[in-house]
Amino acid sequence: MTEYTPMRLPRRRSVAVQVGHVMVGGDAPVVVQSMTNTDTADADATVAQVAALARAGSELVRITVDREESAMAVPRIRERLDRIGVNVPLIGDFHYNGHKLLADFPACAEALAKYRINPGNVGFKGKRDTQFSQIIDIALRHDKPVRIGVNWGSLDQELLTRLMDENAVSANPISAAAVMREAIIQSGLLSAARAEELGMRRDRIILSAKVSQVQDLIAVYADLASRCDYALHLGLTEAGMGTKGIVASSASMGILLQQGIGDTIRVSLTPEPGGDRSREVQVAQELLQVMGFRAFVPVVAACPGCGRTTSTVFQELAGDIQDHIRDSMPEWREKYPGVENLNVAVMGCIVNGPGESKFADIGISLPGTGETPTAPVFIDGEKVATLRGPNIASEFKTMVLDYIER
Numbered sequence: 001m002t003e004y005t006p007m008r009l010p011r012r013r014s015v016a017v018q019v020g021h022v023m024v025g026g027d028a029p030v031v032v033q034s035m036t037n038t039d040t041a042d043a044d045a046t047v048a049q050v051a052a053l054a055r056a057g058s059e060l061v062r063i064t065v066d067r068e069e070s071a072m073a074v075p076r077i078r079e080r081l082d083r084i085g086v087n088v089p090l091i092g093d094f095h096y097n098g099h100k101l102l103a104d105f106p107a108c109a110e111a112l113a114k115y116r117i118n119p120g121n122v123g124f125k126g127k128r129d130t131q132f133s134q135i136i137d138i139a140l141r142h143d144k145p146v147r148i149g150v151n152w153g154s155l156d157q158e159l160l161t162r163l164m165d166e167n168a169v170s171a172n173p174i175s176a177a178a179v180m181r182e183a184i185i186q187s188g189l190l191s192a193a194r195a196e197e198l199g200m201r202r203d204r205i206i207l208s209a210k211v212s213q214v215q216d217l218i219a220v221y222a223d224l225a226s227r228c229d230y231a232l233h234l235g236l237t238e239a240g241m242g243t244k245g246i247v248a249s250s251a252s253m254g255i256l257l258q259q260g261i262g263d264t265i266r267v268s269l270t271p272e273p274g275g276d277r278s279r280e281v282q283v284a285q286e287l288l289q290v291m292g293f294r295a296f297v298p299v300v301a302a303c304p305g306c307g308r309t310t311s312t313v314f315q316e317l318a319g320d321i322q323d324h325i326r327d328s329m330p331e332w333r334e335k336y337p338g339v340e341n342l343n344v345a346v347m348g349c350i351v352n353g354p355g356e357s358k359f360a361d362i363g364i365s366l367p368g369t370g371e372t373p374t375a376p377v378f379i380d381g382e383k384v385a386t387l388r389g390p391n392i393a394s395e396f397k398t399m400v401l402d403y404i405e406r
């Protein structure tokens, strides 16, 4: 199998933060994370979804902790996950009342591996300073890191108003959008500085500054990254549904990752009703994999097809193999270390088929319309077989599985 060489692009230097058993930042690979959409108070549903996300490859999972019932459920959720062998660290997402929930439910504070604080609703100004300090104090007592997660939908309005006022009388005023971006950045940096004043070490702080527009996200993170060395959590908030959400998240985070910015990513997709939550994990993994930063699952390369192939055999075969690989990965990861580095090619005709197949670990070039109905198979660059007849697809699948087992 081809040895996978991750891209060694220069990464922004960030302070590494230990979240449970997962390292975020420093020299650690970019971590994939996700968030449940179950009611955390419903422990059954939450355990099932966390387990599914972890099985899909989420290395950290965030859960909402919004009320007493949720806080009470957290230790039970942790225990049950441990019992079924799912050791993914859980992050508590707190807003408004996090200080109270963490103080009143110490078992919840202990069961979580990190607390997310939104400085827009638990800021460090005025009376909310006590709330912010309380959360930091609890994090220090339980030895937990925090993410100071700014979101422009819940931005600290006091800070924004002050910056707008200052801009209005400035000799060199900037645009309202630029003031907004500055407010987002300052909200994160000032809160992190306050957390440090309260005794939190830099290696216990992760920052995020999420917005919903691609260009804003790139501008905010590029600026934030140049102004601090905190580990950064990347994510486009309210990315949207379907292909729009995927494209917007990939475009914005791809550019930032290429610049070495970002230590953990979440792709926030709005699921279709009843849709699979694990899709966001799959997209995050594929983003990191296609950019050459990490390998998670074997890559199945397939040509798009064109008028040279009127049969759907190759699309079906490529889809079948891809589905089979994804479904098998939880087991294969344990059984076949390194399997994620495998490259499979399923090509539609002789034009690019043999060439692409030779570059893959195992590849097949199916016959296009009008071609001799034979399908050469290449393993490690060498032609090893020519398949014929109606069972080409199933025979090739068997060869792929044999290759993996070997």
Ligand code: SF4
Binding pocket: 303, 304, 305, 306, 307, 308, 309, 347, 348, 349, 350, 351, 352, 353, 368
């Ligand atoms: Fe078309 Fe053949 Fe290229 Fe596939 S490999 S896109 S079938 S020319």
